[in-house]
Each structure stands twice: as structure tokens, then as C-alpha cells.
Amino acid sequence: MLTKRIIPCLDVKNGKVVKGVNFVNLKDMGSPPELAEEYSLQGADEITFLDIAASLEYRRTTLDLVSETAERVFVPLTVGGGVRTAEDMHAALCAGADKVSVNSAAIGDPTIITESAESFGRQCVVVAIDAKRKGGGWEVCSHGGTRPTGLDAAEWAGRAEDLGAGEILLTSVDADGVKNGYDIPLNAAISDAVDIPVIASGGCGNAEHIYEVFAETDVSAALAASIFHSRQYTVGDVKEYLRDRGVVVR
Numbered sequence: 001m002l003t004k005r006i007i008p009c010l011d012v013k014n015g016k017v018v019k020g021v022n023f024v025n026l027k028d029m030g031s032p033p034e035l036a037e038e039y040s041l042q043g044a045d046e047i048t049f050l051d052i053a054a055s056l057e058y059r060r061t062t063l064d065l066v067s068e069t070a071e072r073v074f075v076p077l078t079v080g081g082g083v084r085t086a087e088d089m090h091a092a093l094c095a096g097a098d099k100v101s102v103n104s105a106a107i108g109d110p111t112i113i114t115e116s117a118e119s120f121g122r123q124c125v126v127v128a129i130d131a132k133r134k135g136g137g138w139e140v141c142s143h144g145g146t147r148p149t150g151l152d153a154a155e156w157a158g159r160a161e162d163l164g165a166g167e168i169l170l171t172s173v174d175a176d177g178v179k180n181g182y183d184i185p186l187n188a189a190i191s192d193a194v195d196i197p198v199i200a201s202g203g204c205g206n207a208e209h210i211y212e213v214f215a216e217t218d219v220s221a222a223l224a225a226s227i228f229h230s231r232q233y234t235v236g237d238v239k240e241y242l243r244d245r246g247v248v249v250r
Contacts, residue, residue, distance in 0.1 A: 049066060
């Protein structure tokens with residue numbers, strides 16, 4: 001049985017980790033390298049570093065900060081934000097990333113997924129999907145969750161897999177930062193639509209929410225931010241909670 005992964009997320013803006021609600025009202029939570037090191041020592045399976053303003057500001061990810069963060073952790077580091085080409089992905093990998101997340105650029109030009117997978121291996125390519133409920137399904141949003149695209153989230157996830165994505169990072173725009181739990185129907189729909197791992201993101205307010213998304217869907221990992229930044233839980237606390245309930249974690 002594959003172990004479930006716990007992934008603290010660093011949403012980075014202006015060199016600081018921030019956290020908000022529904023992608024807005026951001027508050028400064030601390031230094032990316034320091035928090036990454038802390039979570040690595042707590043037993044995080046991976047760390048995700050997302051430069052959340054890069055796409056909106058039409059710039060690359062801040063690679064110096066990525067390098068500084070990578071030097072402080074001993075677990076896989078996924079980096080995203082402002083990745084528009086395979087060359088940008090290569091630069092992030094050279095800066096210390098183990099995997100690179102693409103979102104808005106892949107929607108505009110899906111060939112970046114295939115080109116990157118062929119150049120670096122699909123295990124390096126994470127397609128991030130920010131999904132917002134619309135009617136009976138979910139619509140993909142780009143540019144930090146601010147722009148509706150008209151794409152159905154499940155269809156786009158399946159297409160991304162066919163193009164070469166090795167993993168899906170799925171964020172519910174509706175649930176983000178609200179702390180009422182992951183969007184279970186969304187995560188179930190996307191994990192059922194693809195054969196590659198899906199990371200659940202958006203809405204975690206406690207360890208029970210992580211247990212629920214593992215128990216009720218086929219996601220491979222749970223990403224969380226608020227519960228770790230606020231010191232409500234350590235990564236070790238969450239893993240102990242999950243083990244006690246029969247979830248296989250590292």
C-alpha cells in the first residue's frame with residue numbers, strides 16, 4: 001500500500017510566506033527558508049513553494065529564494081509560480097527544485113507539459129489546477145484563481161495526464177483558507193478522473209480534515225498551510241493522528 005503524504009505549503013509573495021482566504025486578504029506568516037527547514041525537521045514528506053504573485057506580475061519565480069530554501073531542506077521541494085516555458089522549469093530545477101508546478105502557462109499553451117516531461121521526466125512535472133465550483137462541476141481558474149477559463153477541471157486533469165503530467169496539485173478556490181475542510185466531491189472527481197497522484201489542497205482546518213480526504217477519496221497527498229503556520233499542529237502531530245486511525249503514513 002502506498003503511503004499517504006503530508007505536504008506543508010509555502011505561498012510566497014514579496015519574499016515572505018503569506019496566507020489568506022479564497023486567495024485574498026494575505027497575511028505575513030514568516031520566512032520561506034526558515035519555515036521550510038522547520039517543516040522538514042518535523043517530518044514533512046515534501047515541501048511546496050508557490051510564488052503566488054509571479055503569474056499576475058508576469059515574471060519568473062524568485063529563484064534566489066528557491067535556492068536558499070532548497071539548501072535548508074532534505075525532502076523533495078516542489079516549486080511553482082511564473083513558470084511559462086520548459087526553460088523556466090529547467091531554471092527552477094537548477095535552483096534546487098525536485099519538481100516544478102505549472103498552472104496558468106499550461107492552460108495557455110499545453111505543449112509546455114509535454115516538452116517538460118520529455119526533457120526532464122514526467123516525475124518532475126506537476127500540473128496545478130485551481131478549481132471553482134460552477135453548476136454541477138468545477139471550472140479551472142488561472143492567474144492565482146482570478147480568471148475563469150471555461151475549462152472543466154476533470155477534463156483538464158485528464159488531458160494534463162495525457163500530455164505528460166506526473167502529478168496534479170488540486171486547489172479548491174472556494175475552500176482555500178476557509179478551514180472548513182477539503183472539497184471532498186472535487187477531490188473525489190479529479191482523483192477518479194486520472195491515474196497519476198493527486199494532491200488535495202484548500203480548506204484544511206484540522207487533522208480530521210486530512211483524515212477525511214484520505215478516507216473518502218483516492219488522493220495521494222494532502223497539502224496544508226494554515227494549521228502548520230499557526231502552530232496549531234506539527235507535521236508529526238498530524239501523522240500520529242492519522243496512524244491512530246489506520247492511515248498509512250511515513
